[in-house]
Amino acid sequence: MDGFLLATPDGVVRTSGTRAAFDSAAAASGALRSGAAGLIVGALPFDPRRPAALVTPEQAAHTAGPWRPAALPDLPEVRIVSEIPSAAEHVARVTRLVEQLGDPGQPLRKVVAARSLLAEAQAPLEPEVIAAHLVTRHPRAAVYAVDLSAAGRPGDTLLGATPEVLISRHGRAVALHPxxxxxxxxxxxxxxxxQARDLLASAKNRDEHAFVIDWIRELLTPVCAELTIPDGPELLSTPEVWHLATPIRGVLRDPATTALDLAVLLHPTPAVCGTPTALALDAIADLEGDRGFYGGAVGWCDAAGNGDWFVAIRCAELAADACSLRAFGGGGIVAASDPHTELHETTAKLRTFLGALTRLPETSAHGWEPKR
Structure with a gap:
């Protein structure tokens, strides 16, 4: 895929071609500020120390309203070939993390543990066709398809349907929905x-949510003249999961602060990484290696500083061969986490992406059962 697609219920941003490529957010921000770039689109990796996939496109179109694909071609048959790690090893990993987080003598308070499924298609997959299936199945999500060539991965594509707004900045108004x-x-x-009532009343989940909100408050207070954060979370649902969510609104102190600046400031949040950030990043790298763009951010920013960035979850990376893909799902681990519950959470999250592959078998040798 040579381009960028971001489809939300409110509008669609679609670009093609590459006028300039940037493997760091700093370089992309510099191009915006100097006037060398009028628009930046792409993705930030989970680990900010790794290459980004950001470009100034040759052509761009921004249309209002939802994307309604003209056609929905069938997808080739897809089968799961392996799990990384296995379900049993994920439970063991989480068990070790819970023991570590329960030690009052260590500073880690939360770590997001993820697992992934490798799948293969019988014929090449078209990224836009996958995106069309995702937007049909998840019309309230932000559906995205991003060429990762700028990160040194020619031909690879990041695809997903995320429910989470990292940051939206239009004029001096900012909004996010962690x-x-x-x-x-x-x-x-x-x-x-x-189940929804249990989530809203859960001390463990409310504590996990509070880590994120407190962290966002600490980072945004210096850059916002006004910041409105509700006293407690609300429920948000997708077809697969219930979430605790908090809508946050603010007004920037300095209108020169761009949407890309804010995305870099906030990413990665404790919702996809952990607390404290640096220690959680190191712990995840030790446990999982490189996550690539899962848990990163996808979005756009124009020369006026306006833009929208979404957390890159409920996603997969499609390899350049267009037949191999790796889908990701994770969950926040705190001292009160139950390892088997956390495993079930990752399975539910993986269904968001894999459930859109309509010919995926009902069961696999690895016990995966996608929801119909």
Whole structure:
């Protein structure tokens, strides 16, 4: 895929071609400030120390309203070939993290632990066709497809359908909608409603959510003349999970602060990384290696500083061969976490992306059961 696609319920940004490529947010910001770039689109990696995939496109179009694909071609059959790590090893990892986080003598308070599934398609997958299936299945999400060539990964594409706004900046007004604290949806309506009530009342999940909100408050207070944060979270639902969510609004002190500046300031949040950030980043690198762009950020910023950035979750990376993909799901681990519950949470989150691959088998040798 040679381009960028971001489709939200309010509008669609679509670009093609590359006038200039940037593997760091600093370089991209410099191009915006100097006037060398009128628009930056792309993705930030999970680990800020790794290359970004940001470009000034040759052509760009921004249309109002949701994307309604003209056609929805069938996808080739896709099968899961391996899990990284296995379900049992993920439970073991989380168990070790819970023990570590329960030690009052160490500074880590939260670590987001993720796992991934490797899948193969019988024929090449078209990124835009996958995105069309995602937007049809998840019309309230922000669906994205990003060429990762600028990060030194020619032909690779990041695809996903995220429910989480990292930051939106238009004029001096900023808005974000952090998510932290999750339980899977249930098929029975009464049980599902009870699950939602349990999440809202859960001390463990509310504590996990509070880590994120306190961190955002600390970072945004210096750059916002006004900042409005509700006293407690609300419920947000997707077809797969319930989330705790807090809508936050602010007014910038300095109108020169751009949407890309704010994305860099806030990323990675404790919702995808942990607390404290630097220690959690190191812990994740030791446990998982390089996450690539899962847990990163996807968005755009124009010369006026306006833009929208979303957390790159509920996603997969499609390899240049267009047949191999790796889908990701994670969950925030705190001292009160239950390892088996955390495993179920990652499975529910993985369904967001994998469930859109309509020919995925109901079961696999690894026990994966995508929701229909």
């Amino acid at each position: 998510l932290a604290g999750t339980l899977p949806r249930l098929a029975d309506p009464e049980a599902d409603a009870a």
